[in-house]
Amino acid sequence: xxxxxxxxxxxxxxxxxxxxxxxxxxxxxxxxxxxxxxxxxxxxxxxxxxxxxxxxxxxxxxxxxxxxxxxxxxxxxxxxxxxxxxxxxxxxxxxxxxxxxxxxxxxxxxxxxxxxxxxxxxxxxxxxxxxxxxxxxxxxxxxxxxxxxxxxxxxxxxxxxxxxxxxxxxxxxxxxxxxxxxxxxxxxxxxxxxxxxxxxxxxxxxxx
Ligand code: AMP
Numbered sequence: 198x199x200x201x202x203x204x205x206x207x208x209x210x211x212x213x214x215x216x217x218x219x220x221x222x223x224x225x226x227x228x229x230x231x232x233x234x235x236x237x238x239x240x241x242x243x244x245x246x247x248x249x250x251x252x253x254x255x256x257x258x259x260x261x262x263x264x265x266x267x268x269x270x271x272x273x274x275x276x277x278x279x280x281x282x283x284x285x286x287x288x289x290x291x292x293x294x295x296x297x298x299x300x301x302x303x304x305x306x307x308x309x310x311x312x313x314x315x316x317x318x319x320x321x322x323x324x325x326x327x328x329x330x331x332x333x334x335x336x337x338x339x340x341x342x343x344x345x346x347x348x349x350x351x352x353x354x355x356x357x358x359x360x361x362x363x364x365x366x367x368x369x370x371x372x373x374x375x376x377x378x379x380x381x382x383x384x385x386x387x388x389x390x391x392x393x394x395x396x397x398x399x400x401x402x403x404x405x
Contacts, residue, residue, distance in 0.1 A: 212310040212340070212387050215240055217249045218324040219256035219315035230259040232346040233315050235380035237263025237271075240313070243384040248309055250301065250324075251275035251293075253286035256315045261286050274304045302327055311339040311387050316349040332373050333366075335397035340390030341374045342383055350376065367403045 217240075219233055233256035240247055241264040250257055251273025264271050270290040276297050279285065285292055295301045302324060306312070314325045331337035343350050354376060360366050373393070375386045 213244075213246060214309050215245045215247055215311045215313055215387070216305045216309040216328075217247055217257075217260055217313045217315065218305075218317060218321045219249065219260050220317035220321060221250075221252050221255040221257060222318065223254050225256070225316075226347070229256060229316055229346055229349075232344065232380055233257075233259035234263035236260055236313065236315060236344060236383055237265070237269070238267050239380050239383055240264055241267035241269030245269065245384075247271045248305055249273060250305065250320075251285045251289065252279070253284060256317065258286055260315065261289065265289075274301050276301050306331070306337055309339065311390075312341045313383055313387070314341065314343045316344070316346055322353075329373055332393060333370055333397060333401050335393075335395040335401070338393045338395070338397075340387050342386045342390070343374055343376045344380065344383060345376050345378050348378075364403050367400060369400055 217236070220229070237247070237260040247261070247264050247269055249261060249271070252258060261271050265288055272291045272293065273286055273289045274293045274295060275285050277294050280294050293304065295304055305324070306328060312325065312328045314321060325341065325343070328337060328341050332341065345351065358371065361368060361371050372391045375390050377383055377386045
């Protein structure tokens with residue numbers, strides 16, 4: 198699979214297509230669903246096209262419902278085994294069926310100008326870490342915004358900062374992500390994120 202240079206255009210002024218990573222869980226406190234719906238609404242109101250995992254449940258479904266309710270184009274990318282289980286959202290603009298999870302993850306990032314990450318479990322972590330890893334290597338260049346609803350990501354962010362303090366990542370790498378608390382802050386964070394370019398490869402290795 199080709200992973201080099203997933204995104205040639207990304208930059209603070211060219212954010213049209215936003216990939217959203219979010220939990221599949223149906224068992225969360227209501228505040229998480231409300232925030233996810235609101236994120237979908239604000240992205241839609243800002244004219245963004247949304248790409249996500251295609252699930253109808255959890256924060257994924259809430260975000261997609263919010264975006265669709267405000268007229269956004271929302272595309273799901275789903276592996277065939279999940280489609281067969283009928284776990285996909287029924288009302289999307291488009292649903293792309295792919296062979297497996299790996300292809301899905303790649304397709305979600307390919308063509309997307311930015312990533313928004315809502316609270317989630319291991320599936321969401323894997324997705325956001327892939328985006329950050331490719332960004333560190335200069336292979337994908339867009340903003341990565343974490344929505345820290347209820348302080349859900351506080352310990353996750355502590356761990357990332359710990360990784361920088363211990364020199365597993367450099368200080369510059371801590372500028373790969375931006376954190377907001379409220380859905381209303383997401384669009385500004387996307388457009389205000391520090392520009393990133395392929396030169397990131399020159400400082401990908403700490404200590405060189
Ligand atoms: P998790 O955070 O572990 O709940 O996983 C959610 C992430 O993994 C989402 O961003 C999706 O891309 C993917 N995912 C997990 N479960 C599903 C599902 N039932 N339908 C669609 N995508 C899913």
